């Protein structure tokens with residue numbers, strides 16, 4: 001008998017407008033980003049988008065401010081700052 005495996009995949013907006021939960025926001029220094037895609041891979045809300053030109057940006061409507069992107073970024077170019 002084959003084992004069944006459940007795999008979840010983040011999708012933008014799957015949990016609603018999760019940006020309303022945020023008390024801190026990730027701010028990226030785009031000029032220092034090496035486009036490794038670690039933040040894109042780990043964001044649980046799929047709030048990090050990669051453009052066809054390789055550019056990376058954050059959609060704040062869905063970013064809930066968890067800080068995972070900042071933790072996994074190897075070059076530390078994402079800083080979490082307090083919402084005003």
Ligand code: SF4
Pocket residue numbers: 026042043044045046047048058062063064065066067068069070
């Ligand atoms: S803080 Fe980063 S990892 Fe967390 S939801 Fe926002 S963009 Fe995604």
Ligand code: SF4
Pocket residue numbers: 028032033034035036037038039040056072073074075076077078
């Ligand atoms: S993890 Fe950091 S260096 Fe890598 S794509 Fe994201 S912001 Fe850029």
